[in-house]
Amino acid sequence: EKIEFTTEQQALMRVITDAYNKHQIPQDVTKKLLQDQYSTEENFLLLTEMATSQVQVLVEFTKNIPGFLSLDREDQIALLKGSAVEAMFLRSAQALNKKMPIGHTEVLEERIHKSGISEEFIKPMFNFYKSIGELHMVLEEQALLTTITILTPDRPYVKDQPAVERLQENVLDLLRKMCVLHHPQEPQYFARLLGRLTELRTLSHYHAEMLASWKVNNHKFTPLLCEIWDVQ
Numbered sequence: 001e002k003i004e005f006t007t008e009q010q011a012l013m014r015v016i017t018d019a020y021n022k023h024q025i026p027q028d029v030t031k032k033l034l035q036d037q038y039s040t041e042e043n044f045l046l047l048t049e050m051a052t053s054q055v056q057v058l059v060e061f062t063k064n065i066p067g068f069l070s071l072d073r074e075d076q077i078a079l080l081k082g083s084a085v086e087a088m089f090l091r092s093a094q095a096l097n098k099k100m101p102i103g104h105t106e107v108l109e110e111r112i113h114k115s116g117i118s119e120e121f122i123k124p125m126f127n128f129y130k131s132i133g134e135l136h137m138v139l140e141e142q143a144l145l146t147t148i149t150i151l152t153p154d155r156p157y158v159k160d161q162p163a164v165e166r167l168q169e170n171v172l173d174l175l176r177k178m179c180v181l182h183h184p185q186e187p188q189y190f191a192r193l194l195g196r197l198t199e200l201r202t203l204s205h206y207h208a209e210m211l212a213s214w215k216v217n218n219h220k221f222t223p224l225l226c227e228i229w230d231v232q
């Protein structure tokens, strides 16, 4: 069917894609992937640094989502805290599936495997990475899916859910059209993408247990991660 984008949708697409492209993990952080040692401790510290950098990238990206800064301030915080892990699973999936320079991916996978995460969480995590890779999302779809995750109205402590719903609906409609445009042979592609959001929620529950097991082994997180994940 012929896909038409309204002028508002074209503007929304450009703003979100530009924001998604603009904010990257600094090179010095990703460069360390290849240099530092391989002990469990070193791997954990490197991943902690990447997670911290990723949260900063995420906050900057979120501020560029049209309408986000007009939401109630406390709701903005609730949306960020509620979606940070899911957005980082999406971002790490995209990084592992393509974005990383050659050789970084294997190193990064290796470091995740050897960072003190128990096997029961590694399996679903890498299944998710594989399922994201199989979708071959274009960049716009990645940016929109991340935005939809952030604009999830039913996060804990969100007061004005309808306001968040209205923003999310605009992005959902735009993603639906982008999917028809980029995957014309797969009418179910949009539904498959949204199915990944369900998998993200499951991973987010696993992640809470990962944090608890790291804490038990007295692993330290940065102040920013402690704040966004309510640990320590």
Ligand SMILES: CC(C)c1onc(-c2c(Cl)cccc2Cl)c1COc1ccc2c(ccn2Cc2cccc(C(=O)O)c2)c1
Binding pocket: 024, 025, 030, 044, 047, 048, 049, 050, 051, 054, 085, 088, 089, 091, 092, 093, 095, 096, 099, 108, 112, 115, 221, 225
């Ligand atoms: C605190 C730390 C040990 C941790 O706790 N849970 C997770 C955790 C884990 Cl272990 C998996 C998924 C999500 C989280 Cl929060 C992590 C490690 O977090 C990350 C965060 C981002 C990650 C990674 C791996 C890749 N990326 C994204 C990435 C890497 C390099 C370049 C770019 C880019 O955009 O240019 C993006 C790990």
